[in-house]
Amino acid sequence: MKKFDILALGELNADLILNKVDGEPEIGKEKFAQDMILTLGSSTAIFAANIASLGANTAFVGMIGKDSFGDLVKSSLKSKGVDTSLLIETDKAATGATIVLNYNEDRAMVTYQGTMDMMSFADINKGVFSQTRHVHISSIFLQSGIKKDLTEILSYAKKMGVTTSLDTQWDPIEKWDFDYAHILPLVSVFIPNEKELLLLTASENLDEAIEKIRPYINTCVIKRGSKGSLLIQKDTKNDMPAFLNTEVVDAIGAGDSFNAGFIFQYIQGKSLIECQQFGNLTGAINTTAAGGTGAFSSKENIIQTAKEKFNQQIKL
Ligand SMILES: Nc1ncnc2c1ncn2[C@@H]1O[C@H](COP(=O)(O)OP(=O)(O)OP(=O)(O)O)[C@@H](O)[C@H]1O
Numbered sequence: 001m002k003k004f005d006i007l008a009l010g011e012l013n014a015d016l017i018l019n020k021v022d023g024e025p026e027i028g029k030e031k032f033a034q035d036m037i038l039t040l041g042s043s044t045a046i047f048a049a050n051i052a053s054l055g056a057n058t059a060f061v062g063m064i065g066k067d068s069f070g071d072l073v074k075s076s077l078k079s080k081g082v083d084t085s086l087l088i089e090t091d092k093a094a095t096g097a098t099i100v101l102n103y104n105e106d107r108a109m110v111t112y113q114g115t116m117d118m119m120s121f122a123d124i125n126k127g128v129f130s131q132t133r134h135v136h137i138s139s140i141f142l143q144s145g146i147k148k149d150l151t152e153i154l155s156y157a158k159k160m161g162v163t164t165s166l167d168t169q170w171d172p173i174e175k176w177d178f179d180y181a182h183i184l185p186l187v188s189v190f191i192p193n194e195k196e197l198l199l200l201t202a203s204e205n206l207d208e209a210i211e212k213i214r215p216y217i218n219t220c221v222i223k224r225g226s227k228g229s230l231l232i233q234k235d236t237k238n239d240m241p242a243f244l245n246t247e248v249v250d251a252i253g254a255g256d257s258f259n260a261g262f263i264f265q266y267i268q269g270k271s272l273i274e275c276q277q278f279g280n281l282t283g284a285i286n287t288t289a290a291g292g293t294g295a296f297s298s299k300e301n302i303i304q305t306a307k308e309k310f311n312q313q314i315k316l
């Protein structure tokens with residue numbers, strides 16, 4: 001028996017979310033936002049919090065500073081039931097933060113990376129790989145240490161019999177340096193969104209991107225916002241529409257919540273179609289409340305939202 005179902009490995013930061021902003025930011029001017037939330041940020045943290053809320057035994061390996069944003073991140077993860085005993089605290093940098101200007105279904109963001117850029121494979125106790133069944137990695141372009149060591153980390157996980165998932169997320173410097181031919185064979189489940197996949201593979205359209213990665217993937221799920229998701233394997237493809245939410249509160253973390261739902265079923269050995277359907281559902285549930293974790297406050301709330309908003313009966 002392994003101690004953890006899931007090890008979320010990656011970046012940690014605080015999110016300062018500004019809602020209902022009077023137009024776009026302009027240099028030399030000041031604008032009002034009508035609403036503000038300070039909360040746990042980071043794609044990997046939202047994934048960890050939500051998969052723990054679904055019922056997976058989850059630990060986080062990440063680096064934080066010895067500061068109030070570090071305390072906020074740690075206590076938020078703890079309150080979501082994520083094991084924080086593997087967090088690395090340093091005084092060499094501050095905990096990162098993202099300022100989010102939220103405009104309906106999309107947003108503008110500025111991130112100070114701080115500690116998230118510092119952690120590398122050398123900082124991680126290798127013993128944790130024998131304590132977990134699955135490792136999830138996200139946001140590699142925000143973490144130069146992890147990105148540099150990605151092949152080594154994935155190879156080590158594979159050697160230890162640990163399954164892996166990877167969501168690269170956006171590249172803020174837009175170089176999209178990603179050696180998919182070498183990395184993807186090491187990844188059990190690759191979960192980019194559509195736009196990211198086109199950029200990661202320098203493709204004009206989705207068909208071209210899929211043909212480029214197909215020889216190298218094990219399983220790939222492409223997230224397509226309100227269009228749902230596309231499951232790709234070496235010789236199959238399954239397009240699944242979204243559980244449409246016509247009253248989206250915000251879409252922050254919808255992709256991370258999709259990842260949480262998909263991987264929650266994946267580690268239980270469910271069929272890939274069931275994983276995809278559950279990912280679509282948790283992605284949709286995410287859009288019913290503010291922020292990335294708002295809709296995942298408890299198992300009861302998740303079950304209730306699935307039933308009331310999307311007419312889905314689920315057991316957790
Ligand atoms: N408006 C919506 N209604 C219902 N489901 C949605 C909606 N938006 C997103 N989803 C679901 O959530 C999944 C993930 O969303 P999306 O494609 O936006 O991911 P992403 O771009 O990676 O998001 P993120 O910005 O969180 O990284 C989609 O595949 C879909 O199933």
Ligand SMILES: [Mg+2]
Pocket residue numbers: 167169193255256
């Ligand atoms: Mg995403």
